[in-house]
Amino acid sequence: MVTPALIGVDWGSTSLRAFLLDADGSVLQEHAAAKGASTLHGHPAFVAALDEVAGAWRRAQPALPLLACGMVGSQHGWLDVPYVRTAAGAADLAAKLAQPSDTALHIVPGVLCDDGKLPPDVMRGEETQIVGALAQHPQLADSCIVLPGTHSKWTHVAQGAIVRFATHMTGELYAVLRQHSVLGRLMPPEVTPDAQAFLRGVAAARDHGDLGLPHQLFAVRSLGVTAQLPHAALAEYLSGLLIGHELRAGLAWRAAHGLREQPLALVGAAPLCERYQLALGHFGQPAHLVLDNTAPAGLLALARAARLLS
Amino acid sequence: MVTPALIGVDWGSTSLRAFLLDADGSVLQEHAAAKGASTLHGHPAFVAALDEVAGAWRRAQPALPLLACGMVGSQHGWLDVPYVRTAAGAADLAAKLAQPSDTALHIVPGVLCDDGKLPPDVMRGEETQIVGALAQHPQLADSCIVLPGTHSKWTHVAQGAIVRFATHMTGELYAVLRQHSVLGRLMPPEVTPDAQAFLRGVAAARDHGDLGLPHQLFAVRSLGVTAQLPHAALAEYLSGLLIGHELRAGLAWRAAHGLREQPLALVGAAPLCERYQLALGHFGQPAHLVLDNTAPAGLLALARAARLLS
Numbered sequence: 035m036v037t038p039a040l041i042g043v044d045w046g047s048t049s050l051r052a053f054l055l056d057a058d059g060s061v062l063q064e065h066a067a068a069k070g071a072s073t074l075h076g077h078p079a080f081v082a083a084l085d086e087v088a089g090a091w092r093r094a095q096p097a098l099p100l101l102a103c104g105m106v107g108s109q110h111g112w113l114d115v116p117y118v119r120t121a122a123g124a125a126d127l128a129a130k131l132a133q134p135s136d137t138a139l140h141i142v143p144g145v146l147c148d149d150g151k152l153p154p155d156v157m158r159g160e161e162t163q164i165v166g167a168l169a170q171h172p173q174l175a176d177s178c179i180v181l182p183g184t185h186s187k188w189t190h191v192a193q194g195a196i197v198r199f200a201t202h203m204t205g206e207l208y209a210v211l212r213q214h215s216v217l218g219r220l221m222p223p224e225v226t227p228d229a230q231a232f233l234r235g236v237a238a239a240r241d242h243g244d245l246g247l248p249h250q251l252f253a254v255r256s257l258g259v260t261a262q263l264p265h266a267a268l269a270e271y272l273s274g275l276l277i278g279h280e281l282r283a284g285l286a287w288r289a290a291h292g293l294r295e296q297p298l299a300l301v302g303a304a305p306l307c308e309r310y311q312l313a314l315g316h317f318g319q320p321a322h323l324v325l326d327n328t329a330p331a332g333l334l335a336l337a338r339a340a341r342l343l344s
Numbered sequence: 345m346v347t348p349a350l351i352g353v354d355w356g357s358t359s360l361r362a363f364l365l366d367a368d369g370s371v372l373q374e375h376a377a378a379k380g381a382s383t384l385h386g387h388p389a390f391v392a393a394l395d396e397v398a399g400a401w402r403r404a405q406p407a408l409p410l411l412a413c414g415m416v417g418s419q420h421g422w423l424d425v426p427y428v429r430t431a432a433g434a435a436d437l438a439a440k441l442a443q444p445s446d447t448a449l450h451i452v453p454g455v456l457c458d459d460g461k462l463p464p465d466v467m468r469g470e471e472t473q474i475v476g477a478l479a480q481h482p483q484l485a486d487s488c489i490v491l492p493g494t495h496s497k498w499t500h501v502a503q504g505a506i507v508r509f510a511t512h513m514t515g516e517l518y519a520v521l522r523q524h525s526v527l528g529r530l531m532p533p534e535v536t537p538d539a540q541a542f543l544r545g546v547a548a549a550r551d552h553g554d555l556g557l558p559h560q561l562f563a564v565r566s567l568g569v570t571a572q573l574p575h576a577a578l579a580e581y582l583s584g585l586l587i588g589h590e591l592r593a594g595l596a597w598r599a600a601h602g603l604r605e606q607p608l609a610l611v612g613a614a615p616l617c618e619r620y621q622l623a624l625g626h627f628g629q630p631a632h633l634v635l636d637n638t639a640p641a642g643l644l645a646l647a648r649a650a651r652l653l654s
Contacts (some may be wrong), residue, residue, distance in 0.1 A: 155572070156566050156569060200559050202559045203526075203557060206525055207525075210524045215516055215520050216513075216516060220477060248590050249512045251513050253516075279557065284552065
């Protein structure tokens with residue numbers, strides 16, 4: 035029988051997932067609940083949510099260490115854990131774990147990127163996924179790691195540490211424009227997958243992005259109004275346009291920081307990574323590595339670095 | 345006593361304004377109602393709305409001609425008036441007025457810009473403001489006319505005709521991001537005017553716009569979270585960032601079409617034009633002319649070109 039070594043918790047704004055992990059990082063069991071950090075208020079609510087997803091495991095093995103990452107450590111979460119500044123590697127993060135009072139839970143700090151010239155940038159949760167990707171794939175110690183999502187992160191990793199990163203709020207732009215702008219009005223409620231319309235949006239950003247996103251977005255409407263694109267294809271065109279603008283800027287950022295010869299990795303949910311990989315191919319720069327959620331592996335690596343494991 | 349010559353109607357998606365005009369284009373009286381074209385459904389609703397703002401004038405002078413511009417002529421308005429293709433001057437527009445059946449109302453067509461290479465672009469209402477600006481300022485016959493708004497229009501005018509244009513959905517982006525995205529969460533409900541924060545956003549777009557709008561938008565949050573900008577200033581920073589991205593692309597578009605030596609004019613509501621002029625100055629390219637609403641002058645010029653005036 036395999037022995038559990040850690041309860042790892044991926045606790046974002048809107049979701050909560052707990053993993054029972056063995057010492058190799060294998061997920062033995064998994065529990066999820068709709069108890070995102072932004073939906074909970076006050077210490078008892080967090081205690082109850084943690085008990086809901088991890089209580090049974092804890093009662094069976096009271097000595098198991100507990101480690102969480104994500105927005106649970108933000109000012110609107112359970113405990114405001116101060117950001118660690120770049121460069122931040124696993125040891126830097128492990129040295130700054132924090133615990134809500136009267137709990138056994140440790141929380142991973144987020145990372146702050148602030149060179150004093152450009153506006154600062156922040157991450158919470160992605161640092162753990164990056165640590166997990168590095169634990170599984172040592173060749174990413176000097177690389178560009180992209181984590182697509184509501185707030186995509188482009189990360190420059192050097193000598194195993196996060197040295198800088200840039201957030202693109204691509205996923206959120208897609209959601210709010212689709213739900214709340216004039217662009218959504220022509221779109222049917224269900225999205226029909228349409229790689230051709232998606233890549234047409236990607237190509238518009240790639241080839242004519244200097245016309246500006248505020249202008250190119252309006253084409254989602256005018257292509258529909260003039261019937262040059264079926265209404266059912268407009269959501270995919272919008273997705274391609276937004277991801278295309280992210281890649282246009284992200285790939286230029288990657289080149290500006292001398293990373294063109296380093297590995298490029300995508301980390302995240304498989305369907306979204308597939309979409310990004312398709313778009314990266316359209317830019318002629320496909321990712322070398324595509325990884326599914328690496329948060330469990332990152333939690334284990336950080337727990338080990340912090341000597342929480344028995 | 346001055347003799348009325350025309351009832352002009354500026355009938356947009358969300359607002360309806362009627363003007364009693366004399367033969368010089370002076371506004372003798374003005375009525376407004378919250379009866380935008382997108383809020384009305386069916387012929388009788390439009391008839392009633394028109395009567396609400398212009399009925400008294402019509403009963404006093406039944407022979408007065410009536411001319412409307414704007415979304416009233418769209419597929420979701422009173423009558424779907426086909427777009428006139430660029431190049432479109434006053435005579436082209438006047439030749440294609442259309443009338444809903446059993447009414448005395450004429451409606452100005454919108455304009456379609458479609459070179460077959462880039463996605464098409466459309467306007468409805470702005471063409472009339474442009475005709476008005478040209479009627480009042482003949483030196484704009486070869487110029488770049490910018491109409492800021494929910495959907496800003498950058499227009500290339502040559503020999504008195506609209507030859508091409510580009511829409512930027514800047515105003516709508518501001519509204520949806522403020523109301524529906526994570527960026528709005530830190531902002532207090534009321535916006536405090538703050539030229540310094542606004543220009544900081546403009547400068548970010550001007551100097552670092554190649555980092556991409558999806559990335560730069562996230563700074564609205566990270567500047568707030570890290571307390572590098574007071575929460576009360578974040579809305580103005582967002583406004584500056586979005587207008588800055590519009591200007592960055594719009595001024596490059598203007599240069600690409602050889603218009604750097606031609607006059608640059610702003611046409612629209614005074615507070616918004618003032619904001620754009622401030623930003624244009626920050627780009628070192630202030631507008632030569634700033635005009636308030638020129639729709640009444642445009643309606644009169646088009647009525648004259650169509651020989652509707654007695």
